[in-house]
Amino acid sequence: xxxxxxxxxxxxxxxxxxxxxxxxxxxxxxxxxxxxxxxxxxxxxxxxxxxxxxxxxxxxxxxxxxxxxxxxxxxxxxxxxxxxxxxxxxxxxxxxxxxxxxxxxxxxxxxxxxxxxxxxxxxxxxxxxxxxxxxxxxxxxxxxxxxxxxxxxxxxxxxxxxxxxxxxxx
Amino acid sequence: xxxxxxxxxxxxxxxxxxxxxxxxxxxxxxxxxxxxxxxxxxxxxxxxxxxxxxxxxxxxxxxxxxxxxxxxxxxxxxxxxxxxxxxxxxxxxxxxxxxxxxxxxxxxxxxxxxxxxxxxxxxxxxxxxxxxxxxxxxxxxxxxxxxxxxxxxxxxxxxxxxxxxxxxxxxxxxxx
Numbered sequence: 350x351x352x353x354x355x356x357x358x359x360x361x362x363x364x365x366x367x368x369x370x371x372x373x374x375x376x377x378x379x380x381x382x383x384x385x386x387x388x389x390x391x392x393x394x395x396x397x398x399x400x401x402x403x404x405x406x407x408x409x410x411x412x413x414x415x416x417x418x419x420x421x422x423x424x425x426x427x428x429x430x431x432x433x434x435x436x437x438x439x440x441x442x443x444x445x446x447x448x449x450x451x452x453x454x455x456x457x458x459x460x461x462x463x464x465x466x467x468x469x470x471x472x473x474x475x476x477x478x479x480x481x482x483x484x485x486x487x488x489x490x491x492x493x494x495x496x497x498x499x500x501x502x503x504x505x506x507x508x509x510x511x512x513x514x515x516x517x518x519x
Numbered sequence: 520x521x522x523x524x525x526x527x528x529x530x531x532x533x534x535x536x537x538x539x540x541x542x543x544x545x546x547x548x549x550x551x552x553x554x555x556x557x558x559x560x561x562x563x564x565x566x567x568x569x570x571x572x573x574x575x576x577x578x579x580x581x582x583x584x585x586x587x588x589x590x591x592x593x594x595x596x597x598x599x600x601x602x603x604x605x606x607x608x609x610x611x612x613x614x615x616x617x618x619x620x621x622x623x624x625x626x627x628x629x630x631x632x633x634x635x636x637x638x639x640x641x642x643x644x645x646x647x648x649x650x651x652x653x654x655x656x657x658x659x660x661x662x663x664x665x666x667x668x669x670x671x672x673x674x675x676x677x678x679x680x681x682x683x684x685x686x687x688x689x690x691x692x693x694x695x
Binding site for chain 1: 544547549550551552574578648649650651654655677678679680681682683684685687690691
């Protein structure tokens with residue numbers, strides 16, 4: 350981990366260290382997740398991660414810097430809200446917190462970064478961008494023996510949609 | 520990723536208290552999944568009720584050029600309109616409002632109307648498991664539930680991770 354000036358970070362910021370550890374664990378969880386982390390690290394776009402409570406919020410999220418770029422499928426940075434201590438999702442399901450980080454940082458933020466956020470909805474009315482984020486989330490979940498997520502807002506994501514390749518897997 | 524310096528900066532920010540007002544929460548702007556706003560829309564001689572996420576409403580109001588309507592101006596005007604019971608006039612058809620601008624038309628079913636008559640707390644208990652909307656409800660009731668909660672000054676939003684409608688003020692605080 351490095352400071353912006355390139356020097357090695359030697360601080361003891363607990364949140365920063367925890368998030369960095371979670372990102373490192375995601376890299377170890379799966380090759381594709383590792384590749385996505387690498388893409389974001391090398392990106393010209395800026396992605397910041399902070400605690401939801403810093404913004405008066407209590408749930409994880411990822412916000413694009415430019416909505417227009419998302420619509421136009423052009424790269425943009427993002428602001429990720431991530432609570433690494435929260436093992437219970439907002440709907441009361443227990444899951445490793447970094448599965449939530451995978452959804453937002455390596456799902457949504459990655460798509461914002463690459464200009465690959467899909468518009469429209471799936472067969473059952475799930476936004477396509479959420480289908481893609483769930484698929485990334487499932488990669489992280491698989492590494493931790495978490496059951497595959499097959500619904501979003503109570504709507505089924507079909508097996509065909511879940512097994513379709515991610516948009517830009519290289 | 521510019522993590523370290525930004526983290527250090529953000530830690531200097533104060534933690535929010537749980538005392539924010541209804542409108543502070545509603546207009547806590549995000550570009551995805553912020554709170555729903557209930558608005559009355561006048562289209563020719565018809566009046567419709569809609570719920571729409573705050574960022575989508577701002578995008579609609581600002582049109583293609585957000586430099587012409589700053590977020591602060593939008594918030595001030597919209598909050599005043601809502602508090603005075605005013606709506607917005609449009610020349611855009613209801614169908615286009617829904618498909619292009621992500622407005623959701625409110626149609627109150629007899630079941631929801633009956634639940635409304637019981638008051639706020641029984642209504643929330645009927646439709647929510649604590650802070651989360653029950654998943655076995657007719658989809659068309661969702662907008663009506665959001666609309667009525669807004670009238671009671673209960674803010675709702677969509678949880679990005681699950682897609683569920685939640686009442687953020689009823690979720691346990693991470694700083695508790």
